[in-house]
Amino acid sequence: MSFNQLNLSIEIMRAITDQGYTEPTPIQIQAIPLILDGKDIMGGAQTGTGKTAGFTLPMLHRLQPHASNSASPAKHPIRALILVPTRELAAQVLESVKIYSKYLPLKCTVVYGGVHMDPQIKDLRAGVDILVATPGRLLDHIQQKTINLSKVEILVLDEADRMLDMGFLPDIKHILSLMPEQRQSLMFSATFSEEIKKLADTLLRKPVLIEVTRSNSITELVTHSVYLIQKDYKRNLLTHIIKSQNLRQVLVFVRTKYGANQLARQLERDDITATAIHGDKSQPQRTQALAEFKLGSVCVLVATDVAARGIDIEDLPHVINFELPNTPEDYIHRIGRTGRAGTKGEAISLVCDEEKELLTDIEKLLKITLPVKTITGFESNITSILVKPKNSFNESGQRKKIRSEQDKQPKVPQDQLFSQPYKFSPSLSDNKKLMPISNAPILSSAVKKHFIHEQHKKTLPALFLPLSDNKREQKK
Numbered sequence: 001m002s003f004n005q006l007n008l009s010i011e012i013m014r015a016i017t018d019q020g021y022t023e024p025t026p027i028q029i030q031a032i033p034l035i036l037d038g039k040d041i042m043g044g045a046q047t048g049t050g051k052t053a054g055f056t057l058p059m060l061h062r063l064q065p066h067a068s069n070s071a072s073p074a075k076h077p078i079r080a081l082i083l084v085p086t087r088e089l090a091a092q093v094l095e096s097v098k099i100y101s102k103y104l105p106l107k108c109t110v111v112y113g114g115v116h117m118d119p120q121i122k123d124l125r126a127g128v129d130i131l132v133a134t135p136g137r138l139l140d141h142i143q144q145k146t147i148n149l150s151k152v153e154i155l156v157l158d159e160a161d162r163m164l165d166m167g168f169l170p171d172i173k174h175i176l177s178l179m180p181e182q183r184q185s186l187m188f189s190a191t192f193s194e195e196i197k198k199l200a201d202t203l204l205r206k207p208v209l210i211e212v213t214r215s216n217s218i219t220e221l222v223t224h225s226v227y228l229i230q231k232d233y234k235r236n237l238l239t240h241i242i243k244s245q246n247l248r249q250v251l252v253f254v255r256t257k258y259g260a261n262q263l264a265r266q267l268e269r270d271d272i273t274a275t276a277i278h279g280d281k282s283q284p285q286r287t288q289a290l291a292e293f294k295l296g297s298v299c300v301l302v303a304t305d306v307a308a309r310g311i312d313i314e315d316l317p318h319v320i321n322f323e324l325p326n327t328p329e330d331y332i333h334r335i336g337r338t339g340r341a342g343t344k345g346e347a348i349s350l351v352c353d354e355e356k357e358l359l360t361d362i363e364k365l366l367k368i369t370l371p372v373k374t375i376t377g378f379e380s381n382i383t384s385i386l387v388k389p390k391n392s393f394n395e396s397g398q399r400k401k402i403r404s405e406q407d408k409q410p411k412v413p414q415d416q417l418f419s420q421p422y423k424f425s426p427s428l429s430d431n432k433k434l435m436p437i438s439n440a441p442i443l444s445s446a447v448k449k450h451f452i453h454e455q456h457k458k459t460l461p462a463l464f465l466p467l468s469d470n471k472r473e474q475k476k
């Protein structure tokens with residue numbers, strides 16, 4: 001299928017062509033016609049599938065009649081609101097909206113916490129057609145009366161499961177109460193818990209369920225390898241891998257903010273340019289770190305799971321798990337940073353003795369055994385007594401007893417995002433073949449019954465949700 005068949009406006013098509021997209025991704029093939037048709041959508045889509053364009057392109061098309069070159073703020077009320085869980089994702093979604101709307105006089109901006117409100121207020125006062133926001137900061141603006149949602153026609157809730165994980169439900173409900181009931185609502189979630197279904201019930205009217213059929217083998221696009229290594233020697237092995245393989249752009253995952261800073265500093269000492277990104281960094285620092293990494297001026301971005309959410313870098317070739325994540329789903333989310341949009345990637349994990357169980361859990365979830373590799377000088381018999389590497393880089397010359405980072409830090413909010421690299425399947429290029437969702441494993445049959453499909457439309461009952469604590473978006 002080509003983009004021409006989707007009946008998007010000339011201006012939007014020009015922007016798509018500029019991006020070099022030749023054909024729509026499966027989620028786009030499904031979502032775009034339905035959204036153009038004014039339907040509410042429940043989307044089972046993960047990052048890396050092209051879902052941002054999947055909802056943004058038809059949204060722009062629907063808003064195009066309102067597009068105005070007038071400088072008057074009155075001509076630019078907020079008509080579309082895109083709610084996302086994290087600042088990084090917010091910034092990236094805004095970037096996408098800007099790219100796809102570049103030939104349209106529609107104004108867009110973003111509001112998220114961790115930065116001053118004043119520049120955001122200035123932008124909002126000038127008039128905004130499309131607003132990307134995190135829930136907490138959006139409510140701050142609403143309280144200050146710098147945002148009015150009474151003209152919203154389209155609402156997008158992106159990564160809804162993560163928003164619930166992060167405790168945003170009360171905020172979301174509050175925000176919903178401030179919007180016109182007559183609107184189109186689009187909700188995207190990688191997982192479908194009872195909570196998500198309840199939220200969908202309150203949010204969506206006769207939603208159509210769409211989803212991307214999962215690529216059945218993540219190894220087709222991403223090569224996995226595991227190196228068993230003593231904890232004290234992980235840094236030396238990391239340096240060795242980066243230098244010996246001449247890696248130029250590596251996203252390295254650690255479990256804690258402290259660990260991220262420490263590792264970035266150590267890599268710098270090893271003459272590898274590195275920067276850390278985590279929740280304790282200010283937003284400008286995070287933005288700068290990401291920009292430097294994208295531009296290639298730093299080779300390694302050391303990230304925690306939460307901070308890395310939403311990072312979208314085209315062709316990111318290498319992800320290294322310096323420490324395995326606490327939950328196996330996070331492994332999939334981490335490696336979802338590579339092998340995106342059909343490109344190949346490599347996921348390397350440095351696994352020490354105490355992480356063996358985590359590795360087993362990951363393998364169970366993936367239903368594959370991750371290949372274990374060795375590098376001369378770094379062999380380690382992890383199943384028995386750990387063998388010291390031949391090249392001892394231990395500065396003190398002693399084996400230090402290091403308390404697990406996991407013990408020191410509270411567990412990060414569980415990320416259930418089941419991120420998969422997008423792999424276009426030619427067999428999915430026919431729209432009719434895409435609508436049946438029976439072979440998509442992320443949705444149980446109970447979930448499928450819960451939503452309506454094109455074929456059989458049932459009204460969803462409205463449910464009321466219990467109030468829970470509002471944890472807000474800060475402090476990750």
Ligand code: AMP
Pocket residue numbers: 020021022023024025028046047048049050051052053312313314340341
């Ligand atoms: P997303 O799932 O929205 O995070 O998108 C993942 C990546 O896919 C982004 O880098 C997009 O630029 C890219 N992308 C989106 N749509 C297409 C398409 N039709 N063809 C190729 N790449 C795409």
